[in-house]
Amino acid sequence: MMKTVNNWINIIQYSLLPASCILCGNRGMQDMGLCQPCYNGLLTVKSHCFCCAKQFESDSSNLQLCGDCQKNPPAFDRTYAPFAHQGAIRYLINQCKFNGAYKNSRLLGLLLGKHLTNNAELPELIIPVPLHPKRYQQRGFNQTLEIAKIIAQQHSIPIDNACCLHIKNTPHQISLTGKQRHKNIKNAFQMEARPNAEHIAILHDVMTTGATANELAKTIKATGVNRVDVWVCARA
Template sequence: MKTDQPIRAKMVNNWLDIIQQLLFPPTCILCGNPGQAGRDLCSHCRLQLPANACCCPCCANPMDAVAAEADRSCGRCIGRPPAFDKVHAPFLYQDGIRYLITGLKFSARHANARLLAQLLTEHVGQNAQRPDCLMPVPLHKARYRERGFNQAIEIGRNVAAETGIPLDLTSCRRRRDTPHQSGLTSKQRRRNIKNAFELVRPVPCPHVAILDDVMTTGSTVHEMAVLLKNQGVERVDVWVCARA
């Protein structure tokens, strides 16, 4: 009987998806045309999304095609190796992707989180090692009350639903309400985020993927990776929708 339960649950979910698409057919968030492949994105707008095709193999920082083809890490990763092992960032923080991320973060357009998660899941499914758990970058409780939600968690919940990877929302917390990182230099960002996180319980996973919406310098995820590595996590990857 127990072996039939996952099959039945999957069948129910498939029927629910079919009914939802019949009653509420997908519509492209970017242009309003009919969506494709069950997503709120049309094929034309999908082709226009700014792919992060040439980038550092470690931090996914955009690079020129020649450097990227050589598969060498960027100067920043060579000079100051990050605590994380690899960043997966399928898009650049431009155009349609920027619209989707800012619409989610500042206008609470939660449909954007589902689409961003679908696009991220597609990329990591083809390019990333499967982690033991996903850990969205936490917000400080004051910032959470102000915004009402954490965009990294909203994306993470959808990625977890797509992949079946467990979501860890409780092991790491932000203990300082740091000022916004935007507008700060790399050095200022590192100082601003220093010791901003703490682990409140052990993470019994050898491989963790930190998840966020966008990565700029990597200072935030580096701090989290330092904590996780010091606690005994063997591998820490970073999954973000876009690289700035």
């Protein structure tokens, strides 16, 4: 209970106070919570697979599929990932997820929203990756929902945080191999209702193997939804 109360204090605090750079403490640019030098130092995703956003070794301006997506097409249709899961972005995400740094979710939402403005075909609905109730109780908030709120406000897109449940209390994926991740997350989600949309964006903080996004997209598409994109702050 105390952890949840502390998280709500953080939520109120960072909603009211002017934003300074989370990384260095200097004044944030445009009330973003990140200064220009730190923003310039973020590592972006360059040439990549248009489906899963996996980076290619060589640069190419053409839309291409990676070998994995050609051999085993995922359930989702396209992935938008502005940053590589390294350096400052990795720090921001990990601090948010594992150390209660709620303030980072706002910054991550602003950064991802900026990328989507310039690159994405916007959907009718956003579905944040749901947390299992026990994980939510431990963390005190769902960082994907908080990131989604920022983007929903920016782009006037509704969020549905109730149509899908995380029903399997899965262990953290961090230490698992790709094969283990897919097995771990299998049948973890359950749809409570068909989303009122044909084009949906799943919102997640980071994509590593795509196992979570694929399982959730598969679950959503089983209801008859036509297109599911994935929006992530970072791609490993």
